[in-house]
Structure formats: structure tokens, C-alpha cells
Amino acid sequence: MGNKTRVKSSNQFIGMLKSNTGILCVMILIGITLSFMTPNFLTAGNIISVLRQISNNIFLALGMTLVIILGGIDLSVGSIVAMSGTLTVGFIVTNGVPMMPAILAGLTLGTMVGLFNGFIVARFRVPAFIVTLSTMNMAKGIAYIYSGGRSTRITSDAYAMIGTGYLFGVVPLPVVYMIILIIIFVILLNKTRFGTYVYAVGGNRESARLSGVPIKKVEILVFTISGFLAAFAGIVLSSRMYSGQPKAGDGYEMDAIAACVLGGISMAGGTGHVSGTVIGAVVIGIISNGLNLIGVSSFWQLLVKGLIILVAVIIDSQKNIISERFGKKKSSK
Amino acid sequence: MEDKVILQMEGISKRxxxxxxxxxxxxxxxxxxxxxxLGxxxxxKSTLIKVLGGIHKPDEGIIKINGQEIEMNGIQDARNSGIGIIHQEIVLVPYLTVTENIFLGREILTPLRTRDLRKMNELALDMTERLGLHIDVTTKVGNLSIAQQQMVEIVKAISFNVKILVMDEPTSSLSDEEVGKLFETMDRLKKEHVSIIYISHRMEELFAVTDRVTVMRDGTYVGTVNTKETNVDSLVGMMVGRSLTNYYTRDYNMTDQEVLRVEDITRAGVFQNVSFSVHKGEILGFSGLVGAGRSEIMQAIFGNDSFESGKVFLSGKEVKFKSxxxxxxxxxxxxxxxxxxxxxxxINSVGFNMTLASLGSVxxxxxxxETKRSRVIGKYIDELxxxxxxxxxxxxxxxxxxxQKVVLAKWLATNPRLLILDEPTRGVDVGAKAEIYAIINRLAGQGMAIIMISSELPEIINMCDNVCVVREGKIVGRLGHEELNQEEIMRFATGGE
Known part of the structure; x- marks a missing residue:
């Protein structure tokens, strides 16, 4: 099914459409419904704002895509968002560190958490769920200890630019980062040796090991990338909020996982595409946005969002079952 | 065996x-x-079995049991008609005991609606003993050997009052000794008037245990013969629709140029003082019983495991691979x-698997x-x-x-000078086996040094230049290809005189 496109290069776009039919239908359905319900949905301004909203989830979901294809899960990313934002802003405001070194330090520390996750998973073979559950608490703890639980305001215009600036005056910078990262990830997964190794380890670790794949390196690198992206997302988010908040990023890991699952990435590992994750994140984005536009209260939004995600996944899984049955009948002798 | 027909499947078609x-x-x-x-x-074969098991409904044809036509609308119907199927993969719950597995879903209850474990254990013990399986029925199934688990499956099937038992490749993961036990059990079942449909790719087993053979090819019925009145060649001929004159292809062209020399490698408790060498163009066979340590020796040389002492030389240079x-x-x-x-x-594609070990070259x-990659993929799809x-x-x-050919392609794409094959034809049908033998022979002809571990004596005897027989982690016999015969190898492998 999904892995058909990997070897092909010519009609990759059609392959992408094929492997994501279910979720694409859901997306279009929601889009059409919303554009009838509210005239504001299909305006340029709103579309850009949706893109900006989803950018943060995409940063995390891209890393999560690698982790899940590898057969793991990363629960620590939401906390890394909080940690890197709090620490970076804190370094600048409280400790008077210049902006660039502070950002570098924030990125490095977040990346270190990812590296730590990967090291423990690869070296001790502890399930990723448990390892990242622990580091989720640890990273959050560090953010609270450092800040004493208070958020820190930052007034630097240069820092604010990172998350609130525009390219050519129209495209928000986070959207620009998002597009660049998506391109990098598509190439990474489809065109590099590392990408192939990620699929191989997730598909069958033992076979990958015997085939000479440096599995430990691959595992460590995947979690490190996830940590780095989370740290990056934390800095962008703190810039958009003009403050470092230890409460930020709460539950973000779940949105990232939801995007992957909606995008058809198997939790069992070994299969999945960046395109799926991106569409998944867009679906989650337009649901939130649409509910806002219609004027649903934020309490109700959670309930409705959860339901819509569940229904979308059910539709998608049924599509898989139907096509599987159909495909099996065709191929069996 | 009596001549009474218990099951008739007539004109079964399925599209x-x-x-x-x-x-x-x-x-x-x-x-x-x-x-x-056989086929x-x-x-x-499997489709026919699924029709019999009520999983597929045939488009045409009738099924009669004891002369009476029956309607199969599902697995339950098959079960009620006394049909039991033992699948290739074991489907027991490893964390439950033997008894619990046997009675899973139809537990015997006490008047208080709790499980009557005492009674179930008694019955289970009785059933296992009757089939010659002497185990503690209160052990967890996960602690049993594969062979014992398979016996538990049989016991479970029989406990459903099965009259027709289908066994789908039951010996694929058993050692020779265990296969012997299984055959004894089948004899007991026969005496209890259970009829058995036996699916296996291993010819020697068919001759050891079956009364008749029905051959299928490409979804059609080829014929039924009495086992006593046929031989391997004619069965193979029926299966593939032509006679395979050269089932084994082998031109012996070993050189004296050494590729691998292993000196006294030891890993305590696994293998001891193993020494051998392989030359360009040589096929060196490793024979022995399952569990003798053959695979472990190769895994250690390949760097996937370690050895404690001894030396390995590749083309004269000492090596010790860490991965x-x-x-x-x-x-x-x-x-x-x-x-x-x-x-x-x-779950990944054919091409993905073929190039996984040689990505550096594409x-x-x-x-x-993608161009280089598809060139490699195309080359091996053609060549193999x-x-x-x-x-x-x-x-x-x-x-x-x-x-199996895809696995072979994956490794050939790495351009090896030494190729280690561990059971290269396991679970492969005869036609493909003959092709794989021809490929192996061709590779040796091109000057590759090949080590072949195999539990199938005919392939060891017909393919190898030299053979090392391994028993309990030691090489106990070395034979050249002119002195190879089954008895000699088995004598070394079992330590008998």
C-alpha cells in the first residue's frame, strides 16, 4: 500500500494522493463543510493564519513521523517545547546572555534530551514509551525549576521577529520554516540512506541489523532529530508569545501523534510518509480553526476535536480494510 | 487403513x-x-484447505462427509463436521497453561460458575498421555519446545472430536528427532480412525508417513497415487508438469585459493575449537542436527555474535568483525x-529489500x-x-x-567473495529449489567461496565439495564429496557408531 511509492520517482505525486486517499477525502469534506458554514474560512487571511497555527504542530509531527516509522514514540516533545522556550528566554532576560548564544544553548539542551532518549532506547532496549515518559517529566521539571513556575516576558524585537516576522511582508516566518522543513524531511526519508534505514529498522530490526544497518546510530539520530525539532518549536513559540512559559507545550506531543496517525502512519512502524503527516496536521488545524470561526466555546472544542479525529481515523482504517480485502482477493492464487 | 471413504470433495472450483x-x-x-x-x-493447496475449513465458500462443487453432502457456511460448520486444521504457525496463548489452552473458550465450570481446573487438568492429562505426550499440563505453553507446542495443538484439535485432521507443514520447525515423535503421534491417530491430510514440501517425509498422495498444479487436480507405488522423480514431475532431469546442478570446480580460514574459534558452551577453510569456487557444507551450533559458528564469523578465542583469516588477512x-x-x-x-x-517492497545491504553502491x-538503484534491482530480477x-x-x-531469491539478491548486490547460506532452500518449493541450486552452482563457478548450512541431507550430498559435520558445537567429521552419503553423515551427526 503506502510503501509502493518509495521506489518510484516519476509519479510520486500520484502515489502520494493514492496512499492518502482516505484522509484527503476527510480533509476536503471538512473544508467544504466549513466554507459553507462560515464565509471567513476560505479567505487568504484565514488560510495564512491556519498555516501559522499548524506550523508548530508540523515541527513536532515531522520528528514524530521518523520516530513512529522507527517503531517508537516520543512523548517528551511537548515538554521539550516548554523547556527550550523557558530556558532560552530566561538566558536572555534573566541571565543577560546575548540572543544568538542563548538560542544556541536552548536548541542544544533540547537536542540533548532527544539524544538522551535515543541513547537509552538504543543502548538499553527500554521501550521508547517508558523512556520518553520519563524525560517528559524531567524536561518539564527542568523548565519549572529554572523558572520557579513563572513565565518570563521578553521585549526584544529581534527575538520577537523569529516567530512573528514575515517574508516579503506576507508569509509568516514560521510558515517558511515549516515549508523548508517539510522539503528537507521528504528528501531525508525518500532520498537518503538514513531514510531507508529508518524504514528498515522499523520494519524488521533483526533483518536490518544483519543487513549491516547501524541500528543504534539510526535510533539515536532519530530521537535526536525529534528533540532538536521540539527545541526549535519551543523557541519559535516563545517568540510568538513574547515570553518563556513553563506551561507551554502541554499536550503538544498528542497533537503530533494525532497528525501522524491521521496521516496513516502505522504505530507498528515500518511504513508511512511525510505527506500523510502534513495532511494529518492540516486536518487537525482546520478543525480547530473552523470551530473557532463558528464560535464553538473552547471547552466544547476539545470534545468535538477528539470526536472528529476519532471518526477520521475510523474512516481511514475502514478504507484500508476494504482495499486490503479487495487487494488480497486479486493477488491470492 | 480401510477403504471406507470419509471425505469427498468433488469438482471444487473457486475464483x-x-x-x-x-x-x-x-x-x-x-x-x-x-x-x-502436494504441489x-x-x-x-491452501485454498482447498480453506474451502474444507469453511473459510472460503466454493463457487462450484460439493463436499461429502461419510457420503452425505454438507453445506459449509463457516468455520463452525467445518468444526461441527469434525474437521480440524493445524496451521503452520502455532496459535496458542503462551502465557496460559496447556490445560487452559486446550479448553480455551469452552471451559468446564463448577456449579458456582468458576472454572473447574481439577477436572480440566484431569481431562487434559488424559488426552496428552493418549497421544504419547508426557508433559505437565499445568506448565505455561510458552515454556514448552516448539515441537511440544505443536503436539498441544494436535491435542486441542483432537479434543474437538476431530475426524479429519489437516496438518499444514507441521515439520517445518522441528528437528529430526521431533519429527519422529510427530510421526508416532500420527500413527496413534490413525489407529483411532482419525484421517489426516498432510501438507509438506519434504519428499522423504511423504514416503515415511503417507498412504496416498494427491498432486495439484496451478489450481488443477493432477492425480492421486499410492505412495508405495511412486517415487520422488515421478511426484516432482507431476508437480511441475515436466520432468526435472537435473534437479541438482553441480560442476565441481573448486580451486586451491583460500578465501576463509578459521582456526580454533571457541565460544564457551556454544562451539569449541572450530577450524576449517573455504576456497574459491568451493561449496563447503555444514551438516548436523538442528541446535548443533552450525548457525552460531557462522553468526560469530559474520560479526553478529562473538567468539572468545581463535582466529579468522579472510584472504590471508586476520579479521575479527565487530558487526x-x-x-x-x-x-x-x-x-x-x-x-x-x-x-x-x-512490509517493504521487493526493491527496497534487494538494495538494503548495498545502499552505498547506489x-x-x-x-x-533511483537510476542506479533500479539498474541493480532489474539486474537481479533478471539474473535470478x-x-x-x-x-x-x-x-x-x-x-x-x-x-528467498530476493534475500539472495540482497546479498549478491554487496559483491561478496564469501557467501554464507544458512538453510538456503527452507520453505521453498521444488521448482524454486532447483533454480536456487543452479544459482548457487553458478556463483561457485564464478569463483565465489560458499558455505552452506543445511539440514536437508540430499542437498548437502548433491551440492557440496566438502562437508563438515557438527555435533554439540564441534566439527566431528569431514567428508569429501565422493565419500558423501546419508548414513555416513548421520553417523557423525548423532555420534552413533
Missing amino acids: FGATQALDEINFELRLGEVHAL ENGAG SMEAIQSGVAMVPEDRKKQGLTL MKGPLLS NIKTASADIAVSSLSGGNQ
């Missing part, structure tokens, strides 16, 4: 989309006989024993080159005659023989 999976198949089973169902992968990666870089390749667990990433700068609709389909959809 899936455009594929005619079964075309007017006739099958007859007599009371208390062991009847082999290459894709011949329709498979290092071994591959030095030109050593290993086709592992278990295709599904170690050889392939089943790069263009930092990126993978891999039958696949495209390189992009999941490797799991290929037949066993073609999957």
Missing part, C-alpha cells in the same frame, strides 16, 4: 477476481489414512536461516540514485528469475521461493 484459484478439484480421503496434498506454492556491517564491507555476505524474521522486511553524492509483478510491491506478496 478470486481474475484468478482461478481452484479449477474442478477432486479429493478423496479414506478413513484412517494419511493423505498428502508447489500457489498450486492451490555485520564490517563483515559486509570486507566482502562477506550471509543469507540467514529465518527468512521472515532475519532476512526480509516483509548513491549519487549524498542522495540515493524473480517472479514479481513489479519491484514496488511488498515482498510479503511473493511466494516463498521468490522471497
Whole structure:
């Protein structure tokens, strides 16, 4: 099914459409419904704002895509968002560190958490769920200890630019980062040796090991990338909020996982595409946005969002079952 | 064996989309006989069994049990008609006891609606003993050997009052000794008037245990013969539709140029003082019982495991690989024993699997080159005659023989000078076996040094230049190809006189 496109290069776009039919239908359905319900949905301004909203989830979901294809899960990313934002802003405001070194330090520390996750998973073979559950608490703890639980305001215009600036005056910078990262990830997964190794380890670790794949390196690198992206997302988010908040990023890991699952990435590992994750994140984005536009209260939004995600996944899984049955009948002798 | 017919399947046809999976198949089973169902992968054996088991409904044809036509609308109908199927993979719950597994879903209850474990244990013990399986029925199934688990499956099937038992490749993961035990059990079952349909690719087993053989090919019925009145060649002929004159292809052209020399390698408790050497163009066989340590020796040389003392020389240079990666870089390749667990990433495509071990050679700068990659894939699909609709389909959809060729292609693409083959034809049908033998012979002819571990004596005898027999981690016998025969090898392998 999904892995058909990997070897092909010519009609990759059609392959992408094929492997994501279910979720694409859901997306279009929601889009059409919303554009009838509210005239504001299909305006340029709103579309850009949706893109900006989803950018943060995409940063995390891209890393999560690698982790899940590898057969793991990363629960620590939401906390890394909080940690890197709090620490970076804190370094600048409280400790008077210049902006660039502070950002570098924030990125490095977040990346270190990812590296730590990967090291423990690869070296001790502890399930990723448990390892990242622990580091989720640890990273959050560090953010609270450092800040004493208070958020820190930052007034630097240069820092604010990172998350609130525009390219050519129209495209928000986070959207620009998002597009660049998506391109990098598509190439990474489809065109590099590392990408192939990620699929191989997730598909069958033992076979990958015997085939000479440096599995430990691959595992460590995947979690490190996830940590780095989370740290990056934390800095962008703190810039958009003009403050470092230890409460930020709460539950973000779940949105990232939801995007992957909606995008058809198997939790069992070994299969999945960046395109799926991106569409998944867009679906989650337009649901939130649409509910806002219609004027649903934020309490109700959670309930409705959860339901819509569940229904979308059910539709998608049924599509898989139907096509599987159909495909099996065709191929069996 | 009596002549009373218990099961008749007449004119069974089944079509899936455009594929005619079964075309007017006739099958007859007599009371208390062991009847082999033989055919290459894709011949329709499993579809026929699924029809019998109520999983597929036939488009045409009738099924009669004891002369009475029955309607099969589901698994329950089959079960009620006394049909039991033992699948190739064991489907017991490892964390439950033998008794709990046997009675799973139909527990005997006390008047208080709790489980009557005492009674169930008694019954289970009785059933296991009757089949000659002497085990503690309160042990967890996960603690039993594969062979014992399989026996538990049989006991479970029998406990459903089964009259017709289907066994699908029951010996594929058993050692010779365990196979013997299984055959004893089958004898007991026959005496209890259970009729058995037996599916296996191992010819010698068919001759050891079956009364009649029905051969299928491409979904059609070829014929039924009495086992006593046929031989391997004629059965193979029926299966493939032509006679395979040269089942084994072998030109002996070993050179004296040494590729690998192993001196006294030891890993305590696993293998001791193992020494041997392989030359260009040589096929060196490793024979012995399952568990003798053959695979472990190769895994250690390949860097996937370690050895404590001793030396390994590759083309005269001492090496000690710390990982498979290092071994591959030095030109050593290993086709592992278990295709599904170690050889392939089943969910990925044919092409993906074929190039996984040699990605370094299909790069263009930092990126993978699709052109180079498809060139490699195309080359091996042609050279090894891999039958696949495209390189992009999941490797799991290929037949066993073609999957094995994909594994072989993966390793040949690394350009090895030493190729280690661990059970290269396990679970592969005869046609593909002959092809794989021809490929191995061709590789040796091209000057590759080959080590072949195999539990199938005929292939060891017909393919190898030299053979090392391993018992309990030691090489206990060395034979040249002119002195190879089954008795000699077994004498060394079992330590008998």
C-alpha cells in the first residue's frame, strides 16, 4: 500500500494522493463543510493564519513521523517545547546572555534530551514509551525549576521577529520554516540512506541489523532529530508569545501523534510518509480553526476535536480494510 | 487403513477476481489414512484447505462427509463436521497453561460458575498421555519446545472430536528427532480412525508417513497415487508438469585459493575449537542436527555474535568483525536461516529489500540514485528469475521461493567473495529449489567461496565439495564429496557408531 511509492520517482505525486486517499477525502469534506458554514474560512487571511497555527504542530509531527516509522514514540516533545522556550528566554532576560548564544544553548539542551532518549532506547532496549515518559517529566521539571513556575516576558524585537516576522511582508516566518522543513524531511526519508534505514529498522530490526544497518546510530539520530525539532518549536513559540512559559507545550506531543496517525502512519512502524503527516496536521488545524470561526466555546472544542479525529481515523482504517480485502482477493492464487 | 471413504470433495472450483484459484478439484480421503496434498506454492493447496475449513465458500462443487453432502457456511460448520486444521504457525496463548489452552473458550465450570481446573487438568492429562505426550499440563505453553507446542495443538484439535485432521507443514520447525515423535503421534491417530491430510514440501517425509498422495498444479487436480507405488522423480514431475532431469546442478570446480580460514574459534558452551577453510569456487557444507551450533559458528564469523578465542583469516588477512556491517564491507555476505524474521522486511517492497545491504553502491553524492538503484534491482530480477509483478510491491506478496531469491539478491548486490547460506532452500518449493541450486552452482563457478548450512541431507550430498559435520558445537567429521552419503553423515551427526 503506502510503501509502493518509495521506489518510484516519476509519479510520486500520484502515489502520494493514492496512499492518502482516505484522509484527503476527510480533509476536503471538512473544508467544504466549513466554507459553507462560515464565509471567513476560505479567505487568504484565514488560510495564512491556519498555516501559522499548524506550523508548530508540523515541527513536532515531522520528528514524530521518523520516530513512529522507527517503531517508537516520543512523548517528551511537548515538554521539550516548554523547556527550550523557558530556558532560552530566561538566558536572555534573566541571565543577560546575548540572543544568538542563548538560542544556541536552548536548541542544544533540547537536542540533548532527544539524544538522551535515543541513547537509552538504543543502548538499553527500554521501550521508547517508558523512556520518553520519563524525560517528559524531567524536561518539564527542568523548565519549572529554572523558572520557579513563572513565565518570563521578553521585549526584544529581534527575538520577537523569529516567530512573528514575515517574508516579503506576507508569509509568516514560521510558515517558511515549516515549508523548508517539510522539503528537507521528504528528501531525508525518500532520498537518503538514513531514510531507508529508518524504514528498515522499523520494519524488521533483526533483518536490518544483519543487513549491516547501524541500528543504534539510526535510533539515536532519530530521537535526536525529534528533540532538536521540539527545541526549535519551543523557541519559535516563545517568540510568538513574547515570553518563556513553563506551561507551554502541554499536550503538544498528542497533537503530533494525532497528525501522524491521521496521516496513516502505522504505530507498528515500518511504513508511512511525510505527506500523510502534513495532511494529518492540516486536518487537525482546520478543525480547530473552523470551530473557532463558528464560535464553538473552547471547552466544547476539545470534545468535538477528539470526536472528529476519532471518526477520521475510523474512516481511514475502514478504507484500508476494504482495499486490503479487495487487494488480497486479486493477488491470492 | 480401510477403504471406507470419509471425505469427498468433488469438482471444487473457486475464483478470486481474475484468478482461478481452484479449477474442478477432486479429493478423496479414506478413513484412517494419511493423505498428502502436494504441489508447489500457489498450486492451490491452501485454498482447498480453506474451502474444507469453511473459510472460503466454493463457487462450484460439493463436499461429502461419510457420503452425505454438507453445506459449509463457516468455520463452525467445518468444526461441527469434525474437521480440524493445524496451521503452520502455532496459535496458542503462551502465557496460559496447556490445560487452559486446550479448553480455551469452552471451559468446564463448577456449579458456582468458576472454572473447574481439577477436572480440566484431569481431562487434559488424559488426552496428552493418549497421544504419547508426557508433559505437565499445568506448565505455561510458552515454556514448552516448539515441537511440544505443536503436539498441544494436535491435542486441542483432537479434543474437538476431530475426524479429519489437516496438518499444514507441521515439520517445518522441528528437528529430526521431533519429527519422529510427530510421526508416532500420527500413527496413534490413525489407529483411532482419525484421517489426516498432510501438507509438506519434504519428499522423504511423504514416503515415511503417507498412504496416498494427491498432486495439484496451478489450481488443477493432477492425480492421486499410492505412495508405495511412486517415487520422488515421478511426484516432482507431476508437480511441475515436466520432468526435472537435473534437479541438482553441480560442476565441481573448486580451486586451491583460500578465501576463509578459521582456526580454533571457541565460544564457551556454544562451539569449541572450530577450524576449517573455504576456497574459491568451493561449496563447503555444514551438516548436523538442528541446535548443533552450525548457525552460531557462522553468526560469530559474520560479526553478529562473538567468539572468545581463535582466529579468522579472510584472504590471508586476520579479521575479527565487530558487526555485520564490517563483515559486509570486507566482502562477506550471509543469507540467514529465518527468512521472515532475519532476512526480509516483509512490509517493504521487493526493491527496497534487494538494495538494503548495498545502499552505498547506489548513491549519487549524498542522495540515493533511483537510476542506479533500479539498474541493480532489474539486474537481479533478471539474473535470478524473480517472479514479481513489479519491484514496488511488498515482498510479503511473493511466494516463498521468490522471497528467498530476493534475500539472495540482497546479498549478491554487496559483491561478496564469501557467501554464507544458512538453510538456503527452507520453505521453498521444488521448482524454486532447483533454480536456487543452479544459482548457487553458478556463483561457485564464478569463483565465489560458499558455505552452506543445511539440514536437508540430499542437498548437502548433491551440492557440496566438502562437508563438515557438527555435533554439540564441534566439527566431528569431514567428508569429501565422493565419500558423501546419508548414513555416513548421520553417523557423525548423532555420534552413533
